Amino acid sequence: MPDDRSASSAPAEAPSAAPLARPARLRADAARNRAQVLEAAAAQLAAPDGDLAMNVLARTAGVGVGTVYRHFPTRQVLLEALAADGLEALVAAAETAAADECSAGLEAVLRTGLRLQLTDAALGAVLAAQEPACVDTRALTERLESAVGQVLDRARTAGDVRDDVAPDDVRRLLYGLARAVSCGPGRLAPSARYVDVLLQGLRPHG
Template identity: 50%
Template structure:
């Protein structure tokens, strides 16, 4: 079922119609709903591995002795993970979760992001009024901006992120 859902996402279908996924997976729709009570639960399940990978990258950013590079690394990782995994991008674009595992991942990412922000504020690298949720929203916005236009040379994400990083300075 997850493979069928991933195939739909890879083809650009983020609607994740449960009936169609069940058919693609060769199972009944009741089986889909027994495993994934809602489309949102399915989406969060699909994003879990990428979410965990993002947290690992966030931890590395928090431990970077170069505070500015750590902040930039966190934002680049968040953006890259969203560009690589449309399910994660959809999950991060929401402010609420249905799965306990996703709630825990969100809590963990928030804590690590706050560590990066606290260090960045203390070092004078970032404005005092920027929050971890601001950073989440900004990376989600950049991902949408990259997706909305032609990025044939693959430079838009870095260019947009550089603009945001400059705007975050005190």
């Protein structure tokens, strides 16, 4: 259930000033505009160049710049909106892994996290960011941290992971892994190996 975001744990938070990566409700045309902008942004970001100029974005999305700014007041908000699907998928994978009895959850998290970053350029930016701009990105990263914590705990108990590995290490290493994969030729080939290396490296002892 990847989309229960708005029914998530934090029950009745004070309405924050922080922007939403996904507004609760939207006029039909506004929703369509928003979707067009996101699609165009994903396309631009996926391009080899990879920049994300608001004017160009507006033009390729077929809307005015003002509309882009209405939906995404800062680039960070836009990035988080772009990353939302991937981040949710990662959270879902982590929560599933946390719920599983077996101790292979960490592997699932790493493989999924790497695959998603290679698919979705914005996800890396969000993983690397110190601080999310949107409240529900924060909610997701908190869920991620919590689920990864559980996964790590179980793995640690099973003797599969060193004692000194925290959820934030997983975030960082996952991000670094994607950078390692992306800075050379071939992306699929090294991915599996690098995850193997990382998993093996995270085991206790030496």
